[in-house]
Amino acid sequence: xxxxxxxxxxxxxxxxxxxxxxxxxxxxxxxxxxxxxxxxxxxxxxxxxxxxxxxxxxxxxxxxxxxxxxxxxxxxxxxxxxxxxxxxxxxxxxxxxxxxxxxxxxxxxxxxxxxxxxxxxxxxxxxxxxxxxxxxxxxxxxxxxxxxxxxxxxxxxxxxxxxxxxxxxxxxxxxxxxxxxxxxxxxxxxxxxxxxxxxxxxxxxxxxxxxxxxxxxxxxxxxxxxxxxxxxxxxxxxxxxxxxxxxxxxxxxxxxxxxxxxxxxxxxxxxxxxxxxxxxxxxxxxxxxxxxxxxxxxxxxxxxxxxxxxxxxxxxxxxxxxxxxxxxxx
Amino acid sequence: xxxxxxxxxxxxxxxxxxxxxxxxxxxxxxxxxxxxxxxxxxxxxxxxxxxxxxxxxxxxxxxxxxxxxxxxxxxxxxxxxxxxxxxxxxxxxxxxxxxxxxxxxxxxxxxxxxxxxxxxxxxxxxxxxxxxxxxxxxxxxxxxxxxxxxxxxxxxxxxxxxxxxxxxxxxxxxxxxxxxxxxxxxxxxxxxxxxxxxxxxxxxxxxxxxxxxxxxxxxxxxxxxxxxxxxxxxxxxxxxxxxxxxxxxxxxxxxxxxxxxxxxxxxxxxxxxxxxxxxxxxxxxxxxxxxxxxxxxxxxxxxxxxxxxxxxxxxxxxxxxxxxxxxxxxxxxxxxxxxxxxxxxxxxxxxxxxxxxxxxxxxxxxxxxxxxxxxxxxxxxxxxxxxxxxx
Ligand SMILES: Cc1ncc(C[n+]2csc(CCOP(=O)(O)OP(=O)(O)O)c2C)c(N)n1
Ligand code: SF4
Ligand SMILES: [Mg+2]
Numbered sequence: 001x002x003x004x005x006x007x008x009x010x011x012x013x014x015x016x017x018x019x020x021x022x023x024x025x026x027x028x029x030x031x032x033x034x035x036x037x038x039x040x041x042x043x044x045x046x047x048x049x050x051x052x053x054x055x056x057x058x059x060x061x062x063x064x065x066x067x068x069x070x071x072x073x074x075x076x077x078x079x080x081x082x083x084x085x086x087x088x089x090x091x092x093x094x095x096x097x098x099x100x101x102x103x104x105x106x107x108x109x110x111x112x113x114x115x116x117x118x119x120x121x122x123x124x125x126x127x128x129x130x131x132x133x134x135x136x137x138x139x140x141x142x143x144x145x146x147x148x149x150x151x152x153x154x155x156x157x158x159x160x161x162x163x164x165x166x167x168x169x170x171x172x173x174x175x176x177x178x179x180x181x182x183x184x185x186x187x188x189x190x191x192x193x194x195x196x197x198x199x200x201x202x203x204x205x206x207x208x209x210x211x212x213x214x215x216x217x218x219x220x221x222x223x224x225x226x227x228x229x230x231x232x233x234x235x236x237x238x239x240x241x242x243x244x245x246x247x248x249x250x251x252x253x254x255x256x257x258x259x260x261x262x263x264x265x266x267x268x269x270x271x272x273x274x275x276x277x278x279x280x281x282x283x284x285x286x287x288x289x290x291x292x293x294x295x296x297x298x299x300x301x302x303x304x305x306x307x308x309x310x311x312x313x314x315x316x317x318x319x320x321x322x323x324x325x326x327x328x329x330x
Numbered sequence: 331x332x333x334x335x336x337x338x339x340x341x342x343x344x345x346x347x348x349x350x351x352x353x354x355x356x357x358x359x360x361x362x363x364x365x366x367x368x369x370x371x372x373x374x375x376x377x378x379x380x381x382x383x384x385x386x387x388x389x390x391x392x393x394x395x396x397x398x399x400x401x402x403x404x405x406x407x408x409x410x411x412x413x414x415x416x417x418x419x420x421x422x423x424x425x426x427x428x429x430x431x432x433x434x435x436x437x438x439x440x441x442x443x444x445x446x447x448x449x450x451x452x453x454x455x456x457x458x459x460x461x462x463x464x465x466x467x468x469x470x471x472x473x474x475x476x477x478x479x480x481x482x483x484x485x486x487x488x489x490x491x492x493x494x495x496x497x498x499x500x501x502x503x504x505x506x507x508x509x510x511x512x513x514x515x516x517x518x519x520x521x522x523x524x525x526x527x528x529x530x531x532x533x534x535x536x537x538x539x540x541x542x543x544x545x546x547x548x549x550x551x552x553x554x555x556x557x558x559x560x561x562x563x564x565x566x567x568x569x570x571x572x573x574x575x576x577x578x579x580x581x582x583x584x585x586x587x588x589x590x591x592x593x594x595x596x597x598x599x600x601x602x603x604x605x606x607x608x609x610x611x612x613x614x615x616x617x618x619x620x621x622x623x624x625x626x627x628x629x630x631x632x633x634x635x636x637x638x639x640x641x642x643x644x645x646x647x648x649x650x651x652x653x654x655x656x657x658x659x660x661x662x663x664x665x666x667x668x669x670x671x672x673x674x675x676x677x678x679x680x681x682x683x684x685x686x687x688x689x690x691x692x693x694x695x696x697x698x699x700x701x702x703x704x705x706x707x708x709x710x711x712x713x714x715x716x717x718x719x720x721x
Contacts, residue, residue, distance in 0.1 A: 054530045056398065069546055072537035077530040080539035081397050081424055088391035092356060092398020092406075093530065095382040099353045099404050103380060105523075106403075111532050129394065132387030 020210060021047045023075075030073035032065040035239025037230030037246060038145045039065070041203040042116070045143055045227070046076060048213035049114050054097075056090040058117030058126060059083035061152045061231075062145060077111070084125035087133035087142060090115035094138045112217045113140040119160035120150040123186045134193040134222045141216040141223045144186060147231035155234040159184040162254070163301070164294055165286045167234070172289040182301065190224035191260050194320040197223035198260040199268070204230075204246025208257055208268050228255045236285025248280040253306040263318030265309065277302050332510050332576065339470040340365035340503045342511075343409075343435055343495075346477035348379045349517040352407040352433075353524070354399035356384035356392045360414040361447045362499035363437040367409055389414035393421045393432075400430035401538060403531075405481065405524040408432065411499055412439035412453045419457060425492050426461035427554060428538060429528065431484035432492040434462075435477065438599065438650075439499040440686040448687020449499040451599065451650035454627075455660045461554050463493040463561055464628040466598045470507035473497045475578060478512065482521050482568050489561045490527060496627075500687070502600040516575060559629050582631035583638045584623040587613055591620030593644045593703065594676075596665060598624045601648070601683075601690055608695035619699060624661065632668055639669060642676045646702045648695075649682045649714075658682060658714030677706050680714035694718060 025046035032039040042062055046055075055078045057063050063080050066073035081089045090113050097110035115133075117126055122144040130142060149167045150156040157170040161179045166172050170179040190198045197219040201209040209227065216223035228249055230242045237245055249255035250269055254277060257269040277299045281287040290298075312319075337345075343366050347355075355374070357367040373379040382399070386392045392408050400406045410418065415436055425432055436454050440446040454464065463483060467473045476495045484493040497503055512520075530538065542550055565582075573579035586602075587609050588594065597605045602623040612619045622638050622645075624631075639645055647666075649659020657663045662680030669675045679702045684690040698717055705711060 052532045054402075054532065064541065067537055067540040069540035069542050072540060074537050075535060077532055077535040078537045079397075079401055079530055080541075081394060081428075082421060085390060085394035085421065088386060088394035089398040089401075091384055091386070091391070092354070092395035092400070093402045094398075095356075095384050095395070096354055096399035096402025096404040096406075099380070099382040099399075100402065103353070111530075128387060129391050132391055135387070136385065 023047065023051075025051070025075040026066070027073050027075060029071070030066040032061065033233045033239070035232040035242045037203060037242045038062055038147050040242070041145060041209070041227045041229045044203055044206060044209055045213050048210045049076070049112060049141070049217050051076065052109065053112040053114050053217065054093055055079070056081070056086050056093060056113070056115045058086040058121035059152070060118035060121050060145070061147070062116065062118070064152055083121055085129050086115045086117045086121060086126060087130040090140045090142070091133045091136065091138045094140050113138070114217065115140060115142045117144060118151070119144060119146040119148060120158040123160045123184050124158050131193065134190065134195050134224070137221055139220055139222070141213070141225065143213070144224070144226045145229045146226055147229045147234060148183070149231075149234050151231050151234045160186065164290050164298060166289060167286070177294055178289065187224070187226050187260065191263065191319050193222070194263070195222040195224060196220070196262055198225075200226045200228070200255065200257050202228040202246040202250060202255060202257060204243045205250065205257060205269055212259065212268070234286070236288070237283055241283055245280070245283060248275070248283070251275045252277045252280045253302050254280055256306060256309055258309065258313070260319065262322055263320045265312040265315070265319075267313055274303070274306065332512055332516070334508055334510050336506055336508045337470070338365060338504065338506050339473050339497065340437070341369050342470050342474045342509060343477050343497070344369035344373060345511065346474045347407050348373050349512060349514055350478050350481045350521055351405065351523070352379070352381055353404040354382045354384070354396070354406045355408060356386050356395035356399065357408050357410070358386050358389045358392045358414060360389070360411045362439060362449075362503045363409045363411040363414070363435070365503065366435060366437070389417040390421060393418040393425060396432045397421065397425055397428065397430055400432055401530045403526040403529040405485070406430070406432045407434070409435040409437065411437045412441055415453045415457055416441060422457055422460040422462065424539070427550065429490040430492055431481075431490055433477070433480045433484055434492065434494050436494050436496050437499040437503045438496055446686040449501050450685045450687070451496070452652070452685070454494065454496050455651040458628070458660060461491070461558060462628065463489075463491055463558070463565065464496060465494070465626055466496045466624065467502070468600045468602045468623065469502065470505070471509040471578065472580070473502065474509055474511070475572060475576070475580070478517055478521065479568050479572050483561065483565050485524055486564045487527055489557070489564050491558060491561060496599065498600045510576070512576065520571065520575060562629050562631070565626065580625060581634070582626035583634045584625055585638060586621035586623065588620030588622065588638070590618060592618040592642060593646065593699065594620050594622050594639060594642045595695060595699065596622045596624060596645055596647045596661070598627070598661065599650065601650070604690060604692055605648070605695045607692040608699070611692065612696060612699060617699070630664065630668065635665065635668055636672055639676055644702065644706045645669070645676050645678045646698060647678060647680045648698070649680060650684050652682050652685065662714055679705060679710060681717045682714065683717045688718065
């Protein structure tokens with residue numbers, strides 16, 4: 001299954017669950033909320049990266065729910081240091097294994113290094129460390145759990161919070177419609193670093209997510225995956241709608257699923273006819289205060305962004321020139 | 331064989347790190363630390379040191395990456411100064427709590443503002459409570475020796491704590507001194523290859539950095555406290571061993587002409603050498619003065635200091651940092667509180683000197699000596715004294 005092939009993975013949908021690993025790497029007993037989309041994503045990402053991996057995790061919901069001493073939900077070796085430095089810790093891990101391997105102190109293949117952080121830990125406070133790590137070209141995979149706010153500290157806005165959403169620091173009011181800015185495009189920022197593999201994913205599309213993560217960890221050099229993770233607590237949505245909401249985010253074009261391989265965009269889940277964003281918004285209490293004009297605005301913006309994405313997918317040239325093959329003494 | 335060389339102290343430190351066979355270095359440039367890491371970069375670039383050099387984008391990432399390399403199981407080194415150390419602040423506590431034996435040189439420099447690239451100890455004093463082992467050196471030879479010994483101390487199974495070697499920026503880091511290099515064979519025998527006690531390894535998976543609820547947090551802190559205090563014995567052993575190998579012995583509190591001294595100056599870092607000149611001249615003039623040089627700052631050498639002041643009437647602490655709005659300099663506060671329970675204890679007066687690179691010549695120590703002597707005869711006129719400051 002090393003060759004990634006979305007079309008055939010789609011066909012598997014009916015029976016392929018038997019092809020996916022049964023081993024659990026993010027085990028039950030952790031304390032995430034009911035219906036947590038982030039925990040679902042973690043579980044499947046950990047299956048995809050497999051046992052020969054080492055994880056550096058940022059402070060945030062997934063760290064807090066899983067690692068209260070003396071318990072742990074993590075089967076893979078795992079380290080948490082702080083909120084904003086996960087990419088730097090991962091850089092160190094990768095460099096550390098590299099030198100040990102070079103000195104013959106590490107039998108076998110060095111473990112795959114995977115960094116994980118929330119949207120706040122990625123697109124806000126951790127952006128500098130992430131940029132540095134991508135620019136330096138470490139061989140690692142960075143996964144962003146995007147639940148569109150600082151959930152661990154009580155649903156404060158981040159730069160990844162969508163326009164119009166209510167959070168505790170972007171409350172709607174007489175002079176506020178909620179979050180006043182458009183969601184930061186972290187994927188484009190990652191692509192701008194000229195790294196070989198970037199993708200979006202969502203655990204509502206399990207196979208798509210699974211194969212993207214597999215591909216990311218197999219890709220030499222930095223890889224970045226941005227995972228939309230529905231958070232019923234922060235989104236004010238019903239806990240049994242988590243998977244549904246992820247689907248709707250994709251079907252409305254709010255969160256398209258695509259890959260950027262060596263600078264070339266392509267959709268992995270093609271939605272020929274997008275649903276109206278209202279279908280997605282109306283199931284979430286965080287958008288409850290929005291009225292028609294704001295919803296219309298969001299609809300227009302979503303379509304405009306989607307359109308631009310399609311253009312990027314059709315572009316005859318990549319976002320950056322391919323790295324010309326040099327003799328790498330590795 | 332050991333050989334004598336004339337070399338800039340920063341480069342000597344780089345060579346010490348090379349001789350210690352550091353395997354991973356993550357650092358970010360800041361004056362006056364730059365020469366150390368520049369030279370290490372070139373040693374790595376030329377294959378003279380088999381190591382990974384991570385050119386991080388900030389000091390925060392430097393120390394974070396060091397935690398990563400150390401968690402992977404590599405012998406790890408970094409260096410910084412001033413603003414860089416302050417930017418690392420958050421992570422410094424985590425590095426020691428997670429027991430990673432990282433070695434760091436701090437080329438001491440004032441903290442902004444106003445911005446100053448020049449030397450004092452305000453950077454490290456703001457990081458006093460980070461739970462690392464901390465020493466101060468006064469010349470190039472000491473900088474070289476302690477940079478090697480630090481790895482052996484930090485990595486010892488019963489220590490496993492990160493360690494800082496403080497050396498004064500510019501006035502020590504940038505001077506050329508004659509010093510004796512140890513050869514690779516000697517260092518290899520002294521410092522075996524690093525074999526980590528705890529490491530992230532898929533074959534033996536562990537969770538590192540779990541959070542602590544109130545039921546366990548204080549126990550973690552207690553363990554850290556006990557371990558840091560207990561590291562004292564190991565520090566003494568390593569210093570002795572190095573002394574036997576090289577003939578250079580080190581002590582937590584160094585004495586200079588303290589026999590029969592009634593008044594003791596107390597300094598840290600390379601101003602100690604200037605103070606020695608003042609002590610020579612005062613002694614020649616018949617003054618009962620001596621000098622204590624505090625080398626080991628963490629763990630604090632309680633017993634050694636109490637023993638060192640035995641019989642003295644006055645201790646004059648010279649701080650290179652100011653606790654604004656507090657009880658003077660941090661060294662003064664600590665020395666006072668360490669000596670207070672001793673009955674009878676000497677009077678302890680404090681002078682803050684040499685901030686932000688202000689020159690402190692031998693005359694200054696002489697003047698401080700006479701002034702303090704007079705102040706000690708009466709109720710001191712101030713809580714502490716800012717020496718040589720206008721306005
Ligand atoms: C330097 C620092 N600032 C602030 C915090 C407090 N803090 C902890 S987690 C968190 C929010 C995490 O948000 P995100 O990264 O989106 O992850 P989530 O909890 O939503 O999964 C914040 C603000 C911190 N731990 N460290
Ligand atoms: S707040 Fe949201 S992301 Fe955090 S554990 Fe609960 S559901 Fe999951
Ligand atoms: Mg979040």
